[in-house]
Amino acid sequence: MSNPSASRYFIPQPSLWPMVGSLALLLMASGAVLTMNSIANGGFVLLAGFAVLFYMLFGWFGSVIDESEGGNYNLQVDQSFRWSMGWFIFSEVMFFAAFFGSLFYIRVLSVPELASSAQQLYSGFAGFVGTWPTAGPAAEAAKTEFHAMHATGIPLLNTILLLSSGATLTWAHWGMLAGKRKQLVLGLFLTIALGLTFIGFQAYEYYEAYNHLNLKMTTGVYGSTFFMLTGFHGFHVTLGATMLIVILIRSMKGHFTAERHFAFEAVAWYWHFVDVVWLGLFVVVYWL
Amino acid sequence: MQASHDTHDHAHGDHGDHAHHGRAPGLMGWFTTTNHKDIGTMYLWFSFVMFLVGGAMSLVIRGELFAPGLQYVSPEFYNQMLTLHALIMVFGAIMPAFVGFANWMIPMMVGAPDMAFARMNNWSFWLLPPAAILLTGSLFVPGGAAGTGWTLYPPLSVQMGLGMDMAIFAVHILGMSSIMGSINIITTILNMRAPGMTLMRMPMFCWTWLVTAFLLIASMPILAGAVTMLLTDRHFGTSFFNAAGGGDPVLFQHIFWFFGHPEVYIIALPAFGVVSHVIPAFSRKHLFGYTSMVYAIAAIGLISFFVWAHHMYVTGIPLTGQLYFMYATLLIAVPTGVKVFNWITTMWRGELTFETPMLFALGFLFLFTVGGLTGLVLAITAVDIQLQDTYYVVAHFHYVMVAGALFSAYAGAYFWLPKWTGRMYDEALGKVHFWTSIVFFNVAFFPQHFLGLAGMPRRIPDYATQFTDFNAVSSIGAFGFGFSQLIFLWVVLKNIKGGEAAPVKPWDGATGLEWTLPSPVPYHTFEDPPVITEEHLAAAH
Numbered sequence: 128m129s130n131p132s133a134s135r136y137f138i139p140q141p142s143l144w145p146m147v148g149s150l151a152l153l154l155m156a157s158g159a160v161l162t163m164n165s166i167a168n169g170g171f172v173l174l175a176g177f178a179v180l181f182y183m184l185f186g187w188f189g190s191v192i193d194e195s196e197g198g199n200y201n202l203q204v205d206q207s208f209r210w211s212m213g214w215f216i217f218s219e220v221m222f223f224a225a226f227f228g229s230l231f232y233i234r235v236l237s238v239p240e241l242a243s244s245a246q247q248l249y250s251g252f253a254g255f256v257g258t259w260p261t262a263g264p265a266a267e268a269a270k271t272e273f274h275a276m277h278a279t280g281i282p283l284l285n286t287i288l289l290l291s292s293g294a295t296l297t298w299a300h301w302g303m304l305a306g307k308r309k310q311l312v313l314g315l316f317l318t319i320a321l322g323l324t325f326i327g328f329q330a331y332e333y334y335e336a337y338n339h340l341n342l343k344m345t346t347g348v349y350g351s352t353f354f355m356l357t358g359f360h361g362f363h364v365t366l367g368a369t370m371l372i373v374i375l376i377r378s379m380k381g382h383f384t385a386e387r388h389f390a391f392e393a394v395a396w397y398w399h400f401v402d403v404v405w406l407g408l409f410v411v412v413y414w415l
Numbered sequence: 416m417q418a419s420h421d422t423h424d425h426a427h428g429d430h431g432d433h434a435h436h437g438r439a440p441g442l443m444g445w446f447t448t449t450n451h452k453d454i455g456t457m458y459l460w461f462s463f464v465m466f467l468v469g470g471a472m473s474l475v476i477r478g479e480l481f482a483p484g485l486q487y488v489s490p491e492f493y494n495q496m497l498t499l500h501a502l503i504m505v506f507g508a509i510m511p512a513f514v515g516f517a518n519w520m521i522p523m524m525v526g527a528p529d530m531a532f533a534r535m536n537n538w539s540f541w542l543l544p545p546a547a548i549l550l551t552g553s554l555f556v557p558g559g560a561a562g563t564g565w566t567l568y569p570p571l572s573v574q575m576g577l578g579m580d581m582a583i584f585a586v587h588i589l590g591m592s593s594i595m596g597s598i599n600i601i602t603t604i605l606n607m608r609a610p611g612m613t614l615m616r617m618p619m620f621c622w623t624w625l626v627t628a629f630l631l632i633a634s635m636p637i638l639a640g641a642v643t644m645l646l647t648d649r650h651f652g653t654s655f656f657n658a659a660g661g662g663d664p665v666l667f668q669h670i671f672w673f674f675g676h677p678e679v680y681i682i683a684l685p686a687f688g689v690v691s692h693v694i695p696a697f698s699r700k701h702l703f704g705y706t707s708m709v710y711a712i713a714a715i716g717l718i719s720f721f722v723w724a725h726h727m728y729v730t731g732i733p734l735t736g737q738l739y740f741m742y743a744t745l746l747i748a749v750p751t752g753v754k755v756f757n758w759i760t761t762m763w764r765g766e767l768t769f770e771t772p773m774l775f776a777l778g779f780l781f782l783f784t785v786g787g788l789t790g791l792v793l794a795i796t797a798v799d800i801q802l803q804d805t806y807y808v809v810a811h812f813h814y815v816m817v818a819g820a821l822f823s824a825y826a827g828a829y830f831w832l833p834k835w836t837g838r839m840y841d842e843a844l845g846k847v848h849f850w851t852s853i854v855f856f857n858v859a860f861f862p863q864h865f866l867g868l869a870g871m872p873r874r875i876p877d878y879a880t881q882f883t884d885f886n887a888v889s890s891i892g893a894f895g896f897g898f899s900q901l902i903f904l905w906v907v908l909k910n911i912k913g914g915e916a917a918p919v920k921p922w923d924g925a926t927g928l929e930w931t932l933p934s935p936v937p938y939h940t941f942e943d944p945p946v947i948t949e950e951h952l953a954a955a956h
Binding site for chain 1: 438439443444446447448449527528529531532533534535537538541542544545548549576577580581584585587588591594597598599601602605606607632633634635636637639640641643644646647649650651652653654655657658659660661662663665666669670673942943
């Protein structure tokens with residue numbers, strides 16, 4: 128504990144965790160390059176990278192939790208964490224913006240352009256109609272059929288699940304603010320259950336798409352945008368659910384007080400963020 | 416300030432004094448350090464090493480272009496050199512250099528004990544070497560490195576070998592580093608300022624970095640998305656950039672430049688910040704028009720998100736689009752002009768002296784303005800359609816990147832070196848470094864304007880014989896410029912070994928909290944917030 132005085136800003140001890148994290152990313156990147164190019168043993172390097180990454184995450188977040196429970200974080204540090212989480216979520220918003228932007232560009236510009244009279248004349252794509260959803264001129268020329276995912280059914284159910292999970296999370300927050308630990312734990316548990324159900328449904332939807340709808344990542348631009356947007360969202364929900372599980376365990380251990388619970392709030396912000404992204408997905412990927 | 420340092424030492428008597436009195440010995444100390452000064456030093460050395468690596472690659476390019484015909488390298492290798500040269504210079508040299516300045520200076524400028532997240536700060540730095548390994552290592556894999564140019568345009572980038580994948584992952588890792596670094600800088604500036612250091616009294620370098628960090632957080636994830644789509648197009652059968660699947664290669668250009676144009680200002684704004692410290696110090700006046708400088712920075716940052724397609728006039732965007740992007744681009748000249756005129760008026764009736772930092776700052780002012788003006792020429796659609804992908808563009812952005820950003824980084828390095836090492840650098844050598852740099856820079860890059868206007872295309876290892884003379888001149892300048900940079904290495908090494916001790920404030924016109932600290936700066940500074948007085952403020956009104 129390098130800052131004994133509560134008025135001083137906490138500066139952590141020298142730490143090897145960042146170095147471990149860098150090693151993990153180097154292994155993951157190298158492993159991914161080898162695997163994607165079908166070079167022997169790439170998978171092992173990739174797995175080793177993930178193993179080192181998880182080791183780092185456990186160790187690093189473990190020390191942060193210890194420092195927090197040890198009372199090292201004064202209000203100024205708490206405020207720093209709040210700023211940083213806000214900006215981190217903003218960076219995530221911009222990451223999704225790249226994919227939403229691509230979807231809009233493809234639907235508004237590139238597909239209509241490919242179906243335009245100029246392209247009909249000069250490209251090899253004669254006869255391409257370009258009605259959304261489309262797998263593109265090549266698939267249409269080859270008469271490859273696929274079915275788009277309907278908004279009603281699982282996606283609508285998933286919307287209800289995620290919105291409810293936002294409500295249960297807020298209810299858990301109220302419980303913490305009122306000092307009702309049971310309500311906090313129950314609310315978190317319900318939120319996680321709803322989140323995991325969402326992920327399960329999403330996996331089922333992918334299974335259906337690949338096995339019964341002939342809808343794959345290779346299904347032209349519709350498949351590309353559908354799987355990349357919902358896939359990255361699903362990955363973020365998984366991440367959020369994992370963080371909620373950590374918060375649940377910490378809550379059961381008696382961490383957090385009505386006044387000091389930044390970690391809970393950060394995860395809650397993150398969860399609402401994936402919720403909002405889902406609403407965007409529901410409207411522009413599934414519905415329109 | 417010395418007093419607060421002492422208090423700190425006593426306060427730690429009972430906590431095992433190994434922890435907080437300095438870096439752990441040896442390499443492990445550098446691996447694990449959470450000290451912003453250590454991390455700043457590592458950033459600066461890393462960027463200089465990468466600058467030499469990227470510079471060596473540019474000499475391969477200029478060597479090949481010394482005469483028409485193919486003499487030293489194959490066209491494929493030439494393409495890999497120009498791609499890695501750009502990626503390494505942008506992401507490995509210039510950006511880390513200014514992050515190094517930010518790490519060293521921002522906590523001292525705002526009166527904070529360290530960066531807001533000292534341990535994450537270490538990770539931001541140590542993510543750079545893996546990325547550098549991936550980038551440079553890609554030269555040695557089958558098929559070689561990416562040869563697409565730093566813009567990584569499909570369809571070429573979808574067709575290349577595994578060197579391209581390594582570049583993609585390197586970009587991912589560099590993006591993570593930048594985002595974490597930026598969050599750290601924003602949080603430090605917003606939450607760690609000493610009492611009394613209000614935003615509008617903050618040193619200009621902090622202001623430029625605040626806006627830069629915002630630009631990075633907003634634009635790096637977009638680049639990550641773009642290269643992720645490249646990766647899935649390459650390996651997982653998606654069709655984002657494939658017309659047969661309904662996608663469009665031009666989509667990549669839109670996403671890339673939505674990142675790429677703010678990136679230009681990510682590089683330029685901190686350079687503006689450094690110059691805004693150096694020029695007032697050697698003019699012995701306060702910075703002219705502080706408030707307008709702040710608004711100009713914010714305006715440049717904002718507009719930079721709305722001009723990206725001026726890189727894409729010849730991709731077939733509609734005429735209305737061309738017009739919009741032309742006018743929006745020209746609009747950036749207004750806040751940039753505000754800054755240039757403010758620097759000039761800062762010098763007006765000042766007591767000017769011309770030590771090395773000031774020389775580099777003035778070199779910046781002249782040559783960056785030249786680069787800015789050729790930028791205006793290129794912004795005009797009708798002209799750009801003629802000049803797109805010619806050497807005129809190459810000349811333009813090297814005036815901005817080298818004479819702009821790099822000269823500013825040198826100005827900053829000479830300016831703060833006495834504070835960092837506690838010794839004065841060799842002024843005569845510094846001046847030699849400046850004059851050789853600025854002369855050879857112009858010899859190297861000014862003729863490229865003429866080559867571009869005459870129609871010489873960029874990114875081609877061979878050229879028609881009428882371009883020979885200017886190319887030979889340009890190559891001579893490039894080699895001269897390259898070797899001149901070793902003088903800087905000599906100056907720094909000499910400075911580290913010895914030299915005249917630097918006073919607390921070696922530049923009598925300098926203002927700001929960093930000049931209240933001893934030279935060299937103690938390992939820990941401002942652990943208790945300092946009291947801000949008018950005379951500390953770089954921005955006194």
